[in-house]
């Protein structure tokens with residue numbers, strides 16, 4: 833591997849690390865301000881999504897279900913999101929955005945299996 837390429841890869845990794853930190857910070861802020869300034873929380877989500885897309889990183893599992901895929905609202909279960917568990921046709925979580933009505937489904941058994949697989953291979 834050439835030195836240049838090595839440096840570029842290191843820069844990429846660093847960029848992604850910084851992006852992940854920014855996404856984490858923005859969602860944490862969104863959670864903090866949501867109660868009294870929901871519009872600001874939504875703004876933080878927009879910025880976090882822009883950071884995530886630009887750096888081409890995955891949305892952290894922790895925050896993946898905390899915003900609407902359609903209108904990008906910050907979602908708080910029991911406030912502006914309805915969360916239900918369904919077992920058919922496969923075990924999944926249904927999250928409904930109460931701002932725009934968009935429904936998101938997240939299978940949870942498969943995720944657990946994947947996590948287990950990943951942990952055992954590490």
Ligand SMILES: [Zn+2]
Pocket residue numbers: 900901902903904905929930931932933934
């Ligand atoms: Zn929505």
